[in-house]
Amino acid sequence: MSVFDQQSTRKPPISQIGAVLWLRTNLFSSWINSALTIASLYLLYIMIPPLLDWMIFNASFSFGTVNLFGFDIKFSEAMATNQNCGREGACWPYIYEKLYMYTYGFYPRTETWRPNIVFGLTALLFVIVPLLKHYKHKNRVTLSLIILYPLASYVLIAGGFGVLMPVSTDQWGGLLLTLIIASVGIIVSFPIGVLLALGRQSNLKVIKLFSTLFIEFIRAVPLITILFMASFVLPLFLESGNYFDKLLRALIGIALFQAAYFAEVVRGGLQAIPRGQYEAADAIGLSYFQKNILIILPQALKISIPNIVGSSISLFKDTTLVLIIGLFDMLAMVNLTSNDPYWLGRETEGFVFVTIVMWAILYTMSRYSRKLELRFNTENTN
Amino acid sequence: MKKLILDSLGKSKHRGSNFRNLLYNNEARAFFFQVITFVLVVGLFYTAIGNLFQNIEARGIQTGFSFLNNRAGFDILPFLGNIVVDYTPESSNLTVFYVGLVNTLVVAFIGIILSTLIGLLIGIARLSNNYLIAKLAGGYIELFRNIPILLQILFWYNLFINVFPHPKQSLAFFDIAFLNQRGLYLPKPIPEDGFIFVALAFIIGIIAAYFIRKFFKKKHELTGTHTSTWMFTLGLIVGLPVLIYFLIGSPLQFDYAVLGKFNLSGGMAVVPEFLALTFALSVYTATYIAEAIRSGIEAVDKGQKEAAAAIGLSPVQSLKLIVLPQALRVAIPPTINQYLNLTKNSSLATVIGYPELMSTFGGTVLNQVGQAVEILAMAMLVYLVISLFISLLLNYVNKKMEIQGR
Numbered sequence: 001m002s003v004f005d006q007q008s009t010r011k012p013p014i015s016q017i018g019a020v021l022w023l024r025t026n027l028f029s030s031w032i033n034s035a036l037t038i039a040s041l042y043l044l045y046i047m048i049p050p051l052l053d054w055m056i057f058n059a060s061f062s063f064g065t066v067n068l069f070g071f072d073i074k075f076s077e078a079m080a081t082n083q084n085c086g087r088e089g090a091c092w093p094y095i096y097e098k099l100y101m102y103t104y105g106f107y108p109r110t111e112t113w114r115p116n117i118v119f120g121l122t123a124l125l126f127v128i129v130p131l132l133k134h135y136k137h138k139n140r141v142t143l144s145l146i147i148l149y150p151l152a153s154y155v156l157i158a159g160g161f162g163v164l165m166p167v168s169t170d171q172w173g174g175l176l177l178t179l180i181i182a183s184v185g186i187i188v189s190f191p192i193g194v195l196l197a198l199g200r201q202s203n204l205k206v207i208k209l210f211s212t213l214f215i216e217f218i219r220a221v222p223l224i225t226i227l228f229m230a231s232f233v234l235p236l237f238l239e240s241g242n243y244f245d246k247l248l249r250a251l252i253g254i255a256l257f258q259a260a261y262f263a264e265v266v267r268g269g270l271q272a273i274p275r276g277q278y279e280a281a282d283a284i285g286l287s288y289f290q291k292n293i294l295i296i297l298p299q300a301l302k303i304s305i306p307n308i309v310g311s312s313i314s315l316f317k318d319t320t321l322v323l324i325i326g327l328f329d330m331l332a333m334v335n336l337t338s339n340d341p342y343w344l345g346r347e348t349e350g351f352v353f354v355t356i357v358m359w360a361i362l363y364t365m366s367r368y369s370r371k372l373e374l375r376f377n378t379e380n381t382n
Numbered sequence: 383m384k385k386l387i388l389d390s391l392g393k394s395k396h397r398g399s400n401f402r403n404l405l406y407n408n409e410a411r412a413f414f415f416q417v418i419t420f421v422l423v424v425g426l427f428y429t430a431i432g433n434l435f436q437n438i439e440a441r442g443i444q445t446g447f448s449f450l451n452n453r454a455g456f457d458i459l460p461f462l463g464n465i466v467v468d469y470t471p472e473s474s475n476l477t478v479f480y481v482g483l484v485n486t487l488v489v490a491f492i493g494i495i496l497s498t499l500i501g502l503l504i505g506i507a508r509l510s511n512n513y514l515i516a517k518l519a520g521g522y523i524e525l526f527r528n529i530p531i532l533l534q535i536l537f538w539y540n541l542f543i544n545v546f547p548h549p550k551q552s553l554a555f556f557d558i559a560f561l562n563q564r565g566l567y568l569p570k571p572i573p574e575d576g577f578i579f580v581a582l583a584f585i586i587g588i589i590a591a592y593f594i595r596k597f598f599k600k601k602h603e604l605t606g607t608h609t610s611t612w613m614f615t616l617g618l619i620v621g622l623p624v625l626i627y628f629l630i631g632s633p634l635q636f637d638y639a640v641l642g643k644f645n646l647s648g649g650m651a652v653v654p655e656f657l658a659l660t661f662a663l664s665v666y667t668a669t670y671i672a673e674a675i676r677s678g679i680e681a682v683d684k685g686q687k688e689a690a691a692a693i694g695l696s697p698v699q700s701l702k703l704i705v706l707p708q709a710l711r712v713a714i715p716p717t718i719n720q721y722l723n724l725t726k727n728s729s730l731a732t733v734i735g736y737p738e739l740m741s742t743f744g745g746t747v748l749n750q751v752g753q754a755v756e757i758l759a760m761a762m763l764v765y766l767v768i769s770l771f772i773s774l775l776l777n778y779v780n781k782k783m784e785i786q787g788r
Contacts, residue, residue: 225761324733363524366527
């Protein structure tokens with residue numbers, strides 16, 4: 001009887017394992033794919049290096065000495081001027097000097113702590129609400145937060161009431177104004193939107209007609225026409241002598257505009273509720289309002305949450321339009337600050353900076369909406 | 383209900399209870415609430431319009447549409463609108479309206495075509511099995527859909543003006559097209575007599591190709607023999623006009639732009655405002671169209687593709703006959719909605735001064751005349767009509783693509 005040594009198994013060929021396999025299947029699976037890969041690599045090559053050169057390698061970071069959290073960090077001897085900043089790369093000292101304008105607009109510099117507290121409160125809100133997930137009274141707490149937060153923010157930012165120095169609305173600007181318009185727009189338009197959605201689904205012909213007309217009309221015209229209406233025509237609709245703040249007019253326009261979009265989102269949710277739910281609520285003798293508040297809306301709103309967030313994202317993007325009617329939001333600050341004779345011709349830096357900030361906010365929001373969508377998606381898809 | 387009301391008011395023994403019946407009657411309540419809403423809404427409108435007339439009178443603003451016949455008296459950036467409508471500063475305000483309308487439609491039309499092309503490309507690339515391509519397409523979508531469109535328009539316009547060279551150092555493409563900060567200069571086509579026949583041949587070619595396709599499709603359904611028709615289509619739509627073009631003796635001349643000492647002369651200038659606006663709108667809207675197309679393709683069940691393979695269809699047939707018809711049913715309605723959004727967003731051109739409806743008529747004329755109500759009503763009406771048209775189109779498409787039940 002002969003004895004056979006067990007041969008060790010041969011290693012898989014190099015092309016079937018690890019990085020090579022990954023490259024072969026994902027980048028070079030056919031000649032078309034290889035060509036596409038090389039073409040896109042070339043595309044990246046002609047786009048990314050010049051961008052990095054402009055933003056970082058050729059850019060000026062001569063901020064002078066910056067005080068950050070009590071530490072003095074020395075970037076350069078003196079802050080760069082527009083002349084010695086160079087035109088090859090970005091001039092970030094311009095952004096550094098105008099950062100206050102981009103954040104607060106013309107808000108008095110002595111009162112900066114007030115918007116800062118509001119920013120802090122906003123951040124805190126985003127931390128607190130998810131933590132409340134398992135708390136017994138979470139609905140009550142959330143509801144009171146929704147009412148208290150805007151009130152506290154308004155008191156802090158607008159001032160007055162004999163305690164804080166009043167700051168008029170034309171001094172609000174920059175990112176602060178953007179956030180104010182977006183949050184007021186969302187908070188005010190949401191209840192109106194729900195009412196409009198219920199109105200459109202109602203059996204009462206007159207209410208249904210008015211709701212449908214309003215929603216369809218608003219959705220058919222661009223926001224800019226609504227904003228023009230709000231800023232030129234709305235004052236004419238009121239009794240003469242009623243002074244109407246420019247910001248308030250814009251807010252009314254935006255809230256009405258957004259309400260129509262929210263209404264359609266909520267209507268989608270309402271339509272997804274099975275008829276049986278309505279009939280069951282009727283059968284146990286609930287009134288119209290009991291039926292909607294206790295049975296229908298909680299279910300309908302829950303399934304429309306991802307779309308509500310999506311619609312809020314659109315609203316956030318639309319806030320930039322207020323610059324057309326002469327409010328100074330973050331985007332308007334680009335033209336304003338680069339018209340400063342000292343920093344003439346730095347629009348590109350401004351646009352890039354605003355793009356980065358806006359993109360970061362909107363990207364976070366869209367990721368959040370995607371997460372919600374996945375959480376609420378119980379449908380099995382392949 | 384009539385009986386109930388009469389009962390409750392009549393000399394009945396149970397007058398009180400009858401009244402309560404009326405109060406708790408669903409029909410009566412519905413009627414009551416509708417009357418309240420109607421009175422409130424109409425009252426609001428009545429007060430608002432009453433105030434409006436008072437305020438207008440107090441401020442001495444004119445009313446009515448007579449301003450439309452007044453002389454406009456300002457220059458409009460020369461573009462297609464001016465050429466089509468033949469605008470001069472001596473023209474009336476109504477002409478300005480037409481100029482704006484034409485320019486809006488032009489930017490919407492070109493934007494829709496471009497955004498569809500980019501959207502298709504990106505949407506398909508997003509599902510590519512090439513890792514790099516799929517990630518690049520995903521990055522494109524995430525980058526451009528999360529930047530406000532107004533910011534994009536301003537950004538590209540600023541880039542155009544600041545980065546592109548002076549006319550003296552124009553980027554030339556074989557002396558045919560020139561690109562500089564004043565815009566894109568293209569050869570201007572000048573049709574001569576007889577060119578009409580080429581255009582006619584083109585139209586006839588399309589009609590003939592349509593009927594030939596129909597004929598062979600019917601034959602295919604009746605007999606099962608498949609005839610490929612793309613050669614007929616190509617020959618009729620491209621070949622026929624080209625043939626006639628050369629038979630008549632090239633009845634089309636081009637006026638090329640010539641680089642002079644300081645500026646380009648001749649040719650056809652496409653203004654930077656238009657280029658920046660169209661580019662921004664197309665790039666932004668394309669992200670939404672790409673997502674619609676991706677979700678359309680993903681919505682087709684895997685079993686459909688497998689079933690198509692099982693009955694022996696080739697991959698191309700499977701795509702053409704099974705996957706695409708189902709994918710398009712999902713993808714087309716949101717895409718059409720995006721066309722409406724693009725048209726509405728074109729009104730943002732007012733920030734860079736592209737002479738569309740809201741910047742010429744809703745902007746300059748509004749500032750000169752001050753009749754905000756009339757002017758905005760007219761502008762809104764235009765967008766309402768466009769939106770109505772697109773809804774009709776959407777309904778038609780939905781109806782056409784409806785799954786035919788048994």
